[in-house]
Amino acid sequence: MIDVALLGCGGSMPMVNRYLSSTLIQYNGRKCLIDCGEGTQVAMRHLGWGFKSIDLICLTHLHGDHIFGLPGLLSTIGNCGREDSLTMIGPTGLVSLFQDLKVLLPYLPYEIIYYEAPKIYEVNDMEIKTLPLHHSLPCLGYSFKIKRKPMFDTKKAESYLIPKKWWNELQKGKTITDNGTVYTPDMVLGKDRNGLKISIITDTRPIETIPPFIQNSDILICEGTYGDDADLEKAMKNKHMTFREAAQLAKVGEVAEMILTHFSPSLSEPDLYLKNALEEFSETIIGTDLMVKTMKFKKK
C-alpha cells in the first residue's frame, strides 16, 4: 500500500489557506518528499506522518517556492532524531546551492548525499526516473515506479527439487548454495506483476517528451498554474501550463488519473476552471491541501 499526500497546492507564495505545492509519498513506512517550499513542515505536521523516516527528498527545481522550506525541514528532521543519511536529488546547481546554504545548517546530525539530475535512481523497491522539463531554469519531472514482488510459485520450486528450508530466503531474493547446487530466486518466483507508477510534472511548459515519460501512470500530479484558457499567454511567458494543456498531456500519456496542483495565487477557486481540463481528459481532479490518495496494487 502506498500513500500519496499533497501537502499543498499553491505556487509562488504560501497563502493563508493554501500551502506551497509539495508531495509526500509513503511506502513501507519510509517517506519520499518532492519539493519543499516555506511552510512544508507545517503542512507535514497537519498530516501527522512524522519527519524522521524521510529518506529521500527530490527537488524539481531551485525556485524559492519549491525550496525555501528546506532549512527548517532539515533542522526539524534532525530535531526528530534522525542520524541515518538522507538522499537529496535535484537539478544541476543542487550541490553548489547547498554549499552556500551550509551556513544556515551548521549542526545537522545526519549526512545528506546529493545526486544532481540522475536519469535513474533506485532505492528499495522504487525506481525513480527524471525528465528535463522546460521552465525558466533547470527543472526535473519525476516518475516513481513502485515494483511489486512476484508471487511464490510452489510448483516451480518443487519442479527444481529445492529443499523447503531455502524457500523463504529464495523468496526474499537471496541466492543459496547447498552442497554445490546453486538455487536462485527466479526458481521459486512467478511472473512479474504490475507495480504502481506516480508521476510529478512541475514547473514546465508542455513538451513532447512528457507524454512518453508519464505513460500509464496510475497517478499524475501535474502543475496547472492557470485555470482560464485566456491565461495561455501568461502561462507561456512564465513557463507554466493552463489546466487544458496539462490535461492534453495526461490524455496523450494515457495516465489513469491526473491531479492538478501549483495554482497561481491569483487563482482563488480552481474548481471554476476544472471543466477546461475535463474537456480534454475526463479523469482530472483538482488537488487540495492535505489530499491523500491510498494506492493499492492491482489484483493481477
Added chain:
Amino acid sequence: MIDVALLGCGGSMPMVNRYLSSTLIQYNGRKCLIDCGEGTQVAMRHLGWGFKSIDLICLTHLHGDHIFGLPGLLSTIGNCGREDSLTMIGPTGLVSLFQDLKVLLPYLPYEIIYYEAPKIYEVNDMEIKTLPLHHSLPCLGYSFKIKRKPMFDTKKAESYLIPKKWWNELQKGKTITDNGTVYTPDMVLGKDRNGLKISIITDTRPIETIPPFIQNSDILICEGTYGDDADLEKAMKNKHMTFREAAQLAKVGEVAEMILTHFSPSLSEPDLYLKNALEEFSETIIGTDLMVKTMKFKKK
C-alpha cells in the same frame, strides 16, 4: 497610534497552531518587523497589514527559528512592488550571512542596507536601541522608543513675535530665516512629552543589564521558553528563561505590562504556568498568535 502585533509565539519549530515568535510594529503606516522564522509571511497574511511598507527588519539573532522565513518574506515584499531600500539590523554575522544567502535571492527589486549591532538607530520619530543578550550565539535585545512631538505653544510663538505665516513650518521642525531674523522650532514648541516604549527581549538568560534597558517600557515582549519552575535547569542549559525569571526582570525594570512569548514546542498550554509569572509581576499576560495591542500616547 501604534499597533503592535505578535505574529507568532513559538520557539524552535513552527507548529500547526503556533507560528514562530515574531513581532510587527506599525506606526504612521510604516512597519518594522522583529525576527522572521519560517511561516512569518503566512502569519502576516492572516494579519492583513500588507508587506510593501516594511521599512525595517530587526533580527535578534541568527538561529533558524528567527530567520528561516526571510528568503520567502523578502521575495514576497519584492513581489508586492517594493522598490525603496529596506534596512536590516542584526547581530554580528548578519552581513556575512546575507552574502551567503544571496544565491537564494538573485532578483530582489530593492536594496537592503545592513547594520550590524548598532547601539542606536534612529528613523523618523523612532529611536531604536540594542542590548547584547546572553544566548548561545550573539543576540540582541531591542527597545523602540516612539517620540511624541511637543504641542504648539501659541503664547511662546507670540512672545517671540513670529509672523503667523511661519508657524506651521516651524511646528513641523523647519528653521526659518525671514529678513535676517532666524526662527527655530523650539520658539513655537512646548515641553517634551512622553513617548511610548516597546522592548523585545529574546532569546536570553536573565542578565543584570536587561532591567535598565527595558526600564519603564509600556510593553515588554519577553521570551518565556519554559513555564514550569522545574524546567529551570533546562532553561539554563539552553540559554532561555522560565516565566518566573522573565517576570522578575519585568518587575525590576518597572515596565507597565509584559507579554510572554517564544514558548517551547513542549509547552502546549502556557496558561497553566501564568501564575508563576504573576507571583513576581502582576501585569503579565500570555502572548497568543496574532494578538494586537494598540498603544496610545498618554494625555500628558
